[in-house]
Amino acid sequence: MYITTDDGSYGRKGLVIDPLKELLAKHKDIKEVVAIGPLIMMKATADTTRSFGVKTIVSLNTIMVDGMGMCGGCRVTVAGKDQFACVDGPDFDAHQVDFNELMKRQRRFVKEEKSSLEKYHHECELKKAGKI
Numbered sequence: 001m002y003i004t005t006d007d008g009s010y011g012r013k014g015l016v017i018d019p020l021k022e023l024l025a026k027h028k029d030i031k032e033v034v035a036i037g038p039l040i041m042m043k044a045t046a047d048t049t050r051s052f053g054v055k056t057i058v059s060l061n062t063i064m065v066d067g068m069g070m071c072g073g074c075r076v077t078v079a080g081k082d083q084f085a086c087v088d089g090p091d092f093d094a095h096q097v098d099f100n101e102l103m104k105r106q107r108r109f110v111k112e113e114k115s116s117l118e119k120y121h122h123e124c125e126l127k128k129a130g131k132i
């Protein structure tokens with residue numbers, strides 16, 4: 001297991017694609033990579049494995065909302081076609097996913113989300129009481 005953190009506070013300092021690049025360069029027999037996590041990490045993984053020609057699967061369950069094919073929140077373009085993570089996935093060929101479009105859609109309500117967090121600031125009662 002290779003652990004990376006942005007600040008190096010645990011594992012290796014850096015991005016997940018740093019050891020991935022090294023492993024792909026060293027082990028030419030790697031046939032498949034599976035990436036599950038934030039969209040930016042899955043995009044970076046897909047970009048990395050694409051250059052090595054290694055099949056890559058991403059799990060887009062993180063973009064699902066109702067998980068029943070009714071809300072449309074998990075729509076994603078894969079190989080130029082509309083797909084729904086909850087119905088057609090959640091696993092897709094990473095090299096076919098339009099991550100740029102997907103990440104742009106995810107940022108659509110950033111302003112409103114930020115405003116809501118400021119307006120309804122929540123402070124943990126347990127933390128205030130010194131219990132955690």
Ligand code: FES
Nearest residue numbers: 065067069072086
């Ligand atoms: S999660 Fe709502 S349509 Fe897929």
